[in-house]
Amino acid sequence: MIRDITIGQYYQGDSILHKLDPRVKIIGTIIFFIDIFIINNICGYALMALFLAMEIKISKVPFSFIVKGLKSVIIIMLFALAFNLFLTQGTVVFSFGILKISKEGIRMAVQMLFRLIYLILGSSLMTLTTTPNDLTDGLERVMAPLKLLKVPVHEIAMMMAIALRFIPILIEETDKIMKAQLARGADFESGSIIKKAKAMVPVLVPLFISAFRRANDLAMAMEARCYRGGEGRSKMKPLKYKGFDFTAYFIAIIMLVIAIFSKRFNLPFENF
């Protein structure tokens, strides 16, 4: 199940998208999010779909790989769809008992569905083409202005980097503990969901203890190597903008402008 989540995974490649500066990709993705929430008509969504399709083509990441990310959030999407469909007030089209579907509800639901799909495709594309290290480095730089508000930006980035390093180790450890418990007659497979959840408790307790022990060891190892927070640190791989990074920024801004103006191109049948 854990392996189905594509958000946060990296797909190795050497496309232009892979080579872009992580800051461009992060800011570009944020602008893309703004775009899809500004847009409210078919024309705009078609344009965004075209843009996404082009990006996916350039990235050389197989489409099936990106779509996998959608599978894991399908339930959330269904919920959003249902809420918008049934709870939006307006001119009623159908009604079954207390459930009423309004014209505005259909419109909102379809819009929400498009937005969510684009949101997930867009963010998966970013994480799939960016190594975790670049991503944390980029985030640290993009969030740097927040330092003025006393947000511990460096610490957050460091925590993310360490988490990425330890996820596989902890998964392996969970596996080991589960096997050890299975060998002593634990049952994780049968029974109701509640019974299965209860069976996980004896796995989680030792996992937590070991995670704390590891954290303690790691903190000591980091201190022993003179780690004392972000102050006065230099970078082994500093981020530098290249020519095509500015081109990418330019494209992102053009897309934003198009998104703002797309409101004017309402097709007549949309105002039903």
Add this chain to the structure above:
Amino acid sequence: MGIIKSDKLTYEYIIRDEEGNVDSIKKAVDEVSINVESGQFIAILGHNGSGKSTFAKHINAILTPSEGTMWVDGKDSSDYDNTWDIRQTAGMVFQNPDNQIISPVVEEDIGFGPENLGVKTEEIWERVNNALESVKMTKYRSKSPNRLSGGQKQRVAIAGVLAMEPKCIVLDEPTAMLDPNGRKDVIKTITELNKSKNVTIILITHYMEEVVNADKIFVIDEGKVVMEGSPREIFSQVERLKELRLDVPQVTLLAHELKKAGLPVPLGILTKEELEDAICQLF
């Protein structure tokens, strides 16, 4: 004064009962005075809970003495201002290779130390390249540490310390979690560092085979230094080592038993070759 010098160093653990009252005070390190000269290969032996790891943590200023003093390169570790200098002078490698590698890429992990010191980017790369070369891990530079064997991970950890250009490396049971091959690799790496780069090595271990090449051995028991001397001097006292619940290298033990059985073999034999020679001379 040597690069590392301790004077009557004592470290106390306070043991509390469930209500948080002081139950008893345990001296993990008890009046240890040692002096290590620059460039030496020192081994510290002791069974589990003897206080050897606690002592090692003082060399890196992770712990500071309750009583007595520890000088690293002439700097007093109790003075907080010296902490970072001391950690740069005396690097430390820990037991568990997984819990001391910070970055998900080998070369970036080695760069972590120099980054913390604020070294310039070009110099970081130079140091990383040199460190990788010294531990013979250049091939694996862009790999994830999760894909390496225990011995390789431990060599990455050593490289991470080397990149900080320390004068001294303290290794706290670096081979305890490794298989025999990994163990051999790590010991070979540190022996070479000691010989070619003149880095002072302090190896803490309970594997006797690893220390036969050391310049000097300290044996710690219940927080006190109970024996000190060259490997030959230490291993000639087989009975005493057994009392301290320590093993002796197999060859030394064999020579000892032969002597007990009446053969005139010399005391303190450390390697197979020496034993071979000694036995050949008998006939």
